[in-house]
Amino acid sequence: MDYEKLHLNNILNKMENDDYQGYMLTLFTNIEYISNYKPTSFAFCIIKENPIIYTSQMDMEIALKNSTIEIKQFDNFDNMVDDLKKEGIKNLAIEPSLTYNIYEKFRDDFNINSKDYIEKERMIKTPAEIKNITKATEIAQLSLKQLDLLNRNETEDVIAFELVKLMIENGSSGESFDTILTSGSPSSLPHATPQAKQLETPILVDWGSKYKGYCSDNTRTIVYTEKEHEIFDIVKESHDKAIKAIKPGLKCCEIDKIARDVIGEYGYEKNFIHSTGHSLGLDIHETPSFSLKDNTIIEKGMVITVEPGIYLEGEFGVRLEDTISIENKGKIIGNLSLNL
Amino acid sequence: MDYEKLHLNNILNKMENDDYQGYMLTLFTNIEYISNYKPTSFAFCIIKENPIIYTSQMDMEIALKNSTIEIKQFDNFDNMVDDLKKEGIKNLAIEPSLTYNIYEKFRDDFNINSKDYIEKERMIKTPAEIKNITKATEIAQLSLKQLDLLNRNETEDVIAFELVKLMIENGSSGESFDTILTSGSPSSLPHATPQAKQLETPILVDWGSKYKGYCSDNTRTIVYTEKEHEIFDIVKESHDKAIKAIKPGLKCCEIDKIARDVIGEYGYEKNFIHSTGHSLGLDIHETPSFSLKDNTIIEKGMVITVEPGIYLEGEFGVRLEDTISIENKGKIIGNLSLNL
Numbered sequence: 001m002d003y004e005k006l007h008l009n010n011i012l013n014k015m016e017n018d019d020y021q022g023y024m025l026t027l028f029t030n031i032e033y034i035s036n037y038k039p040t041s042f043a044f045c046i047i048k049e050n051p052i053i054y055t056s057q058m059d060m061e062i063a064l065k066n067s068t069i070e071i072k073q074f075d076n077f078d079n080m081v082d083d084l085k086k087e088g089i090k091n092l093a094i095e096p097s098l099t100y101n102i103y104e105k106f107r108d109d110f111n112i113n114s115k116d117y118i119e120k121e122r123m124i125k126t127p128a129e130i131k132n133i134t135k136a137t138e139i140a141q142l143s144l145k146q147l148d149l150l151n152r153n154e155t156e157d158v159i160a161f162e163l164v165k166l167m168i169e170n171g172s173s174g175e176s177f178d179t180i181l182t183s184g185s186p187s188s189l190p191h192a193t194p195q196a197k198q199l200e201t202p203i204l205v206d207w208g209s210k211y212k213g214y215c216s217d218n219t220r221t222i223v224y225t226e227k228e229h230e231i232f233d234i235v236k237e238s239h240d241k242a243i244k245a246i247k248p249g250l251k252c253c254e255i256d257k258i259a260r261d262v263i264g265e266y267g268y269e270k271n272f273i274h275s276t277g278h279s280l281g282l283d284i285h286e287t288p289s290f291s292l293k294d295n296t297i298i299e300k301g302m303v304i305t306v307e308p309g310i311y312l313e314g315e316f317g318v319r320l321e322d323t324i325s326i327e328n329k330g331k332i333i334g335n336l337s338l339n340l
Numbered sequence: 341m342d343y344e345k346l347h348l349n350n351i352l353n354k355m356e357n358d359d360y361q362g363y364m365l366t367l368f369t370n371i372e373y374i375s376n377y378k379p380t381s382f383a384f385c386i387i388k389e390n391p392i393i394y395t396s397q398m399d400m401e402i403a404l405k406n407s408t409i410e411i412k413q414f415d416n417f418d419n420m421v422d423d424l425k426k427e428g429i430k431n432l433a434i435e436p437s438l439t440y441n442i443y444e445k446f447r448d449d450f451n452i453n454s455k456d457y458i459e460k461e462r463m464i465k466t467p468a469e470i471k472n473i474t475k476a477t478e479i480a481q482l483s484l485k486q487l488d489l490l491n492r493n494e495t496e497d498v499i500a501f502e503l504v505k506l507m508i509e510n511g512s513s514g515e516s517f518d519t520i521l522t523s524g525s526p527s528s529l530p531h532a533t534p535q536a537k538q539l540e541t542p543i544l545v546d547w548g549s550k551y552k553g554y555c556s557d558n559t560r561t562i563v564y565t566e567k568e569h570e571i572f573d574i575v576k577e578s579h580d581k582a583i584k585a586i587k588p589g590l591k592c593c594e595i596d597k598i599a600r601d602v603i604g605e606y607g608y609e610k611n612f613i614h615s616t617g618h619s620l621g622l623d624i625h626e627t628p629s630f631s632l633k634d635n636t637i638i639e640k641g642m643v644i645t646v647e648p649g650i651y652l653e654g655e656f657g658v659r660l661e662d663t664i665s666i667e668n669k670g671k672i673i674g675n676l677s678l679n680l
Contacts (some may be wrong), residue, residue: 041614058530061653100454101436114440117378152539161508165501172532190398191380193513274381274398276631313401 022089023047029282036068077105124301132214140209143335156194172209180206187317219321238262238308246330252294277305361429369622377407409518439543445567464641468525476556481676496534512549520546534644578602578648592634618647
């Protein structure tokens with residue numbers, strides 16, 4: 001199936017309903033999603049009756065090879081504006097993350113508003129996308145098993161590096177984000193950086209691989225002391241209850257509440273300092289999120305993480321994360337136990 | 341010396357001259373540059389009489405530990421707007437790369453314009469910054485020597501990975517961008533991805549390490565055939581002439597022209613498909629650039645790459661890159677020969 005064309009048609013329909021004649025994308029993953037060409041420098045994709053991508057001279061070879069959309073070499077903004085005006089574009093939608101300096105180049109010639117057509121389209125994954133996320137997850141989980149974390153004597157940064165190496169050897173193109181492999185008190189930082197120090201307890205690893213452009217994301221925490229076990233059990237209860245509750249029709253914030261309430265019952269609400277989860281796909285963070293403020297209705301085809309955590313500053317942190325594919329209910333992708 | 345304070349004062353002076361009461365930064369490296377705290381999630385830094393950073397709950401621990409600027413936990417945009425209005429901010433400058441969806445949150449309450457105060461400030465590196473870039477370069481170049489590229493039998497992707505591993509073992513925090521280690525015909529793509537294939541000729545490696553947040557950037561090409569040698573010599577001449585010409589007072593575009601003219605003399609102008617160089621620092625791409633359109637005057641303290649290349653589609657590419665510290669003239673950072 002030609003999913004690029006399907007996505008494109010869905011977006012064109014929404015544009016027509018809202019009376020936009022053009023929709024400008026610059027994020028590399030948005031352009032890749034719609035055209036199969038991922039820019040390496042800069043590019044402007046204009047979705048319109050005859051979609052086009054203006055790209056850099058240095059990307060012309062790869063763009064012409066990969067893109068399902070017409071490619072033109074970017075010259076300057078004036079010529080691009082002229083092209084678009086000649087085609088009768090008056091109302092121009094832009095992606096919400098377009099940078100201000102680019103917006104400035106177009107605001108005098110078009111009626112501009114930001115629209116999340118592409119984010120909405122990317123929320124619902126096709127079977128091919130879910131297959132890639134699943135493969136990325138399987139590679140990441142297999143690699144963690146092979147890493148044999150319980151029997152390593154190197155420092156955190158070296159072990160983190162070995163994990164990435166295993167993911168590449170197992171067929172991924174690399175890590176889907178900077179691997180978090182931390183231990184001891186720095187594990188109370190949700191985004192800790194691996195250090196040049198020996199492992200302490202607990203050991204927290206938050207890692208993922210990329211496969212055909214798609215990301216995976218998991219977290220495991222290996223606990224040792226009685227208190228670490230106590231916190232682990234609460235986080236596990238939160239993780240399990242939230243995943244069990246997931247089903248199409250609920251709001252995303254309802255899942256956040258379920259995860260948060262478990263942690264609150266034990267008196268640790270203030271120590272759960274981030275959202276319960278985020279979508280992923282070509283990017284490691286996509287919408288919607290399992291967060292307090294996200295009222296998005298859960299739908300089949302979404303892929304969202306569940307990753308409650310408890311962070312005790314100066315002591316340690318515990319987080320457990322799985323990636324959930326939404327079918328009739330939530331299905332965990334991969335099969336790595338929470339207890340390593 | 342307290343450079344964060346120096347940078348801050350320079351920017352505050354410019355703001356006062358232009359009658360801005362606040363200047364909003366969201367780019368992680370901009371915030372790190374001004375405060376010594378690098379966000380891991382999202383943050384809003386407002387430079388004003390009493391500068392402040394609004395950050396995420398999950399970053400509070402690390403922000404309070406590292407920042408030289410007051411930290412407040414981000415709650416919501418309405419409260420932030422109220423805070424800023426109460427302080428008498430009417431004219432709000434923003435960084436050019438602020439995203440449109442953030443701009444939208446502030447445009448109704450402030451007179452907003454984008455200003456490149458921070459990019460301008462970051463153009464001129466302090467001795468401490470140049471020391472970090474130099475250290476990053478030395479680590480990267482030492483690692484390439486240790487890699488012994490001429491005697492490797494693995495595939496491109498594995499060799500690229502080993503190079504990154506060496507850089508980490510040699511004291512860097514990792515690669516400063518995705519390592520380009522390519523060979524054979526894909527070397528005609530300036531941003532080629534290492535593949536799971538044996539090395540062919542020529543071998544092109546474009547790599548860099550990070551040290552204390554600062555980037556390095558070099559490219560070497562190892563040539564074998566007569567034609568590869570012929571192209572190499574032209575690129576080398578372009579590289580050498582451009583570097584020799586660098587001095588404060590010239591325009592950046594003049595250096596681009598010198599590099600480009602050499603390649604043009606041999607009839608390959610159409611095969612030099614990118615700018616001659618870019619600045620680097622906390623980011624791998626900063627301003628100014630040695631490019632056709634950049635009229636910035638070269639000043640002491642700038643650090644800019646020179647990286648001419650010739651790309652023959654379907655055949656191969658050659659690029660040679662060094663990073664130049666601008667003193668009374670251009671000084672190459674590092675000492676790795678162009679002939680490996």
